[in-house]
Amino acid sequence: MTEKAVQDYYPDDIAVCYGCGKLNDHGHQIKSYWEGEETVCRFQPKPYHTAFPGYVYGGLIASLIDCHATGTAASAKYREEGKSLGSGTLERFVTVSLHVDYEAPTPIDATLELRGRVKESKGRKMVIAVSLSAGGKVTARGEVVALQMPKDFLSKDK
Amino acid sequence: MTEKAVQDYYPDDIAVCYGCGKLNDHGHQIKSYWEGEETVCRFQPKPYHTAFPGYVYGGLIASLIDCHATGTAASAKYREEGKSLGSGTLERFVTVSLHVDYEAPTPIDATLELRGRVKESKGRKMVIAVSLSAGGKVTARGEVVALQMPKDFLSKDK
Numbered sequence A, B: 001m002t003e004k005a006v007q008d009y010y011p012d013d014i015a016v017c018y019g020c021g022k023l024n025d026h027g028h029q030i031k032s033y034w035e036g037e038e039t040v041c042r043f044q045p046k047p048y049h050t051a052f053p054g055y056v057y058g059g060l061i062a063s064l065i066d067c068h069a070t071g072t073a074a075s076a077k078y079r080e081e082g083k084s085l086g087s088g089t090l091e092r093f094v095t096v097s098l099h100v101d102y103e104a105p106t107p108i109d110a111t112l113e114l115r116g117r118v119k120e121s122k123g124r125k126m127v128i129a130v131s132l133s134a135g136g137k138v139t140a141r142g143e144v145v146a147l148q149m150p151k152d153f154l155s156k157d158k
Helices: A058-080 B057-081
Strands: A034-037 A038-043 A093-102 A111-120 A123-132 A137-148 B032-035 B038-045 B093-103 B112-124 B124-136 B137-148
Touching: A034 A058, A038 A058, A058 A093, A058 A123, A058 A137, A058 B057, A058 B093, A093 B057, A123 B112, B032 B057, B038 B057, B057 B093, B057 B112, B057 B124, B057 B137
Parallel strands: none
Antiparallel strands: A034 A038, A038 A111, A093 A137, A093 B093, A111 A123, A123 A137, B032 B038, B038 B112, B093 B137, B112 B124, B124 B137
């Protein structure tokens, strides 16, 4: 795809997330796109992202679900406000809680596909549901409660 | 500490987990130890494990909680059976579900301390509660439902 991803609209000064920051050279740099009412992210695990030989590490699955969900939340909020992606930068959402159900082992040689949708939107809070599949089979499902980042979130004297 | 960690007792053929496998050169190689009725793991994030500048990536926190919890489960089960660590290899537990509540941003310059305890043990299932703190302040709490790995878990034709 040549279109810009959701994560490309995060402001540069906070685009350093290991999971989704375009400026983190060590990180996963996931890219999420809207397809209708869902967001989609495709990701190829590295050979060393193993849990057991041949299967994906659950921590990677949790990480992908987390970042795909916060990206979904940020861009869904933007759309709710009647704005189109590209007309400005996105306000980041932070994760309040993350829940993942691992339904089956995830093969490491497949491209993983994450699909996200808004389950609830209320004020600054969003609940995002995400499924993760490999080779067409859903192997994990997640739910993320995300909050639009408060202005004092990174204040050292909290 | 010079004692062997819980993860050092996993059989070599499955000690490749990105989070806790001693044979995964790319991974975190976390080490968990028993202190009384709790397990403890200390981990120093890399400078690039960022969520935002100065703060730890939530996916890393989820990953550490996951692997520390499954290590706690495997070794707690072993102890329940009256065996002492070192008298054999541990049977791995796999994660059925992972839940993390992020209570505050986690500073990246601190050594993280995870503390795990058995919340429930029933047959092959264990529920493990984990707290994660930085500089003495708890910033995240997790709960992992883990299952002693079924013999056919990695069967390709599931």
